Amino acid sequence: MATMTGSTRAAAPDAAPPPRRGRLLATQRRAGWILVLPAVVALVVVTVVPILYGFYLSLTSYNPVERGGPRFHGLDGYVEVVTSGAFWQAVGVTAQYALGTLMLAVPGALGLALLVNGRFPGVALFRSLFYLPRVVPLVAVSMIWLWLYSHDGLFNYVLDLAGLPRVAFLTDEDTALLSLILMRAWKALGGGMIIFLAGLQGIPKTLLEAAAVDGCGRWRTLRHVTLPLLVPITTYVVVVDLIYLAQSFAEVYILTAGGPLSSTTVVNMLIYNEAFEHYRLGNASAMAFLLFSLIFALAYLNIKVLSKGGRR
C-alpha cells in the first residue's frame, strides 16, 4: 500500500493521470482497502474497542455481579486509587521487581551472548541450551521453580549439603521478591542473549580489526567499540523487557500470590484481586490505565537516556 501511494504521489505534480490509468489506480486503492479491511476490523474489535471500553470502565463503578451495569463516576476511581497506599506499595514492588530483574538479566544476557559469539565446537548446542528457558512457558517455569524453592526442594537440599541453614525462599518477606527476581532473570536470559548475539554479529569486522591494529586489547575493544555499538540493541532489550516485566502476573500468582505480607504484590496482582476477588472492575481498570501511564513514562525515559548514551 505504501509503495502504491508513493508512486501515485510521485506522478501527481506533473499532470493528472490518463483516465484509464486513473481508473486502474482507483481499483488498486479499493483492492488495497478490501485486503487490509479484515485485519483492521479484527484489530479494532479485539484491541481498540476493549481498550476504549476499559478506559470507560475506569471512569465507572462496576461490579459484574450487580445487575445495573457500570455506573459512571468520573475520576473518582482514579482518585481512590492514587490515594490508596496499597497501589503505591504495589507500584514500588513492581519497580523493584522489574529493575531488579533487568539488572541481572541484561548483563547476564550480554555475557552469554559474548560467550557464544565465538566459533568453537558445540557453540550451537550452547546457544540452544541457553535459549531453552525462553521457549518454556512462564507458567511451567514458575511451577518448576516453586518446587526448587520449596522447603524440601533442590536449593534447600544443596544448602543442607553445604551445611548451611535452609531458606524460606518464597515464604519469608525478606527473600520472596529476590527469589522471584532470580527466577525471572533466569527466564529472561535466553531471549536477551539471542538479541545481543544478533547485535554482536552485526558489528562490522573491520571496526574490530581496526581496533586491534590500534593496539586495543579485548577489554578496551569491548569497552570502546562493541558496547557503544550495542546501545540500540540494549535500548531495545531494556525497553521491551521493562514493558513486559511491569505487567508480570503469572509467576507472581503461582509462586507467592502476592505474599507474604504483600511483599510481592505487583500492580497486576493487585488489579486481579481488585477485579476478581472484590469485584471492583472500575477501580481495577483505573489501576490498569495508571500502570500503562507509568510504563509508558518509564519506557520513554529509558529510550531517551539510553539513546543519549549511544550518541555520546
Add this chain to the structure above:
Amino acid sequence: MKLRRSAPVALSLAAAGLVLAACGSGEATGDSDVLNVWFPGNLSQEIAWVNDELVPAFEAEHDVEVEVEFVDWADVSARLSTAFAGGTAPDVFGHGNAAAAGYAANDRVVVLDDYLADLPPEEVADLTFLDDGKVDGEQVIMPLRGFGFLLAYRADAFADAGLDPDDPPQTWADLRSTAETLTERDGDTITRSGVIMPADNPTSMSQAFTSFLFQAGGSLVDGDGTTATWNSPEGVEALEFLADLYNGDGAVAMGLGEATSGAGAQHPLATGRAAMALIDEATLKSIHEQAPEVAEQIRVAPPLRAAAAAAFGGAGNGLFISADSELQDQAWDFIEFLLRPENAKAYVQAVGGIPARSSLATDPELADTPYIGPFMEAVESFHGNPNLEAWTQVRDVLAAGVESALRGATPAEQALDDTAAEADALLAAD
C-alpha cells in the same frame, strides 16, 4: 460501479458482524434443553463419581441432559463474575457460603424456600447445614457438605516423647505444653514443629484465628453485622496465643506460608516436620490418600476448649440456582437428587467432609472413615462466617492483620484494632 464502491463497506460490515457475533454475549445459559452445572474443584474422585454415576442416574430419571463443568476453586469467583456479566451463568453452580450474601443481594440466585416447602418436613429437618445457607432468613444455597478444623496429631511422635496418644490436648494450656514437648530443635532452628496452624495463605491463617476466637468466646461481627468484633479481649487473647506459637524464643512452630491445605503427602504432619496440626477434613483425606502408611499414625482430637469447645467450620460448598436459568425446576431436581441420602453419602466419600444429612451421622461406614468420623462427631462445635455481602473483603482485611501478627510484624492488639476499623468502613458501606 455503484456495487464496486459499496463492496468494501459491505465487506467491512460483514466482517465486523462476524467478529461481533463470535464474541456476542448470548442469552442466559445457552442451550435451553441442557442443564449446565458448574462444580467447584478438580478432585479426580469427585469428577469420576459425578460424571460416571450421578449424572447418568439423574438423566435416567429426568428428561433433561446435564452438562457438568469442574472449575478450579481458585477460578470460581472470576469465572462466575464474567459469566454473570456476559449473561452466560450456568443453571446450577457451586461455591462456598461466603459468596451467598453477595449473589443474593444482587438477585443473581434463586430463593429456594418454595422448593424446600415442597419437601417433607422430616427431609428438611435432616439437612444439617441448611441454616448456614440462609441470607436474611431466605435459603439461597443448598450446602452439600460440611467442613471444620480439628487438631490432628502423630501418635508415634506422642509415644516417642513419652506422651499418651490417647490423651490429646484439650485446652490451650495443654496444647502449648504438649507442643513444647514435641518440638525438636537443632540449635536455635526448629526442625520439627510441635504444632502448626493452617497457614499457607492469609485466608487460612484467618480461619485458624477464627477457631481460637470462637474457643475464647469471641465473635467476628456483632449481631446485626455492622461492626467487627474480633478485636475484643477474646480476639486479642486468641491472636496473641497463636502469634506466640510462631515467634520469640519459645516458638514451637515454623513454616508460615508453606503449603498445607490439601497438601497430602507433602503436609508437614505427613513429612514429619510437625507433630500436631490444626487441619481440615479435606486435607486429612489427602494425607490418607497420598501417604496411607503415615496416616495410620495420625489421630484427630475433639475441638479444643477455652471458654467453649468450638472451631471454625460449618457448611462447606453448596449449590446455587442461577436467577437467569430457564430450567430452574430441573435445576432444583438436580440439587434435590444430589442431596438424597445415598448420593449425599457418596459425595462426602468422594470429596471428604461432613455429610449434609444428620441421618448419615450414624452411618457406620462414614463413622469409621478416619477423615470423616471425627468431624461428624464435632459437627455441633463448628461455626462459620457470617453471611454478609461484603464478607470476602472484610475477611481479606482480617486475614492481612492476622498474617501480620503471626509473622511478628504487628502486635496482635494493634493488628486487630486496625483491621476492625477498616472492616467497619466496609460493613457500613455494605
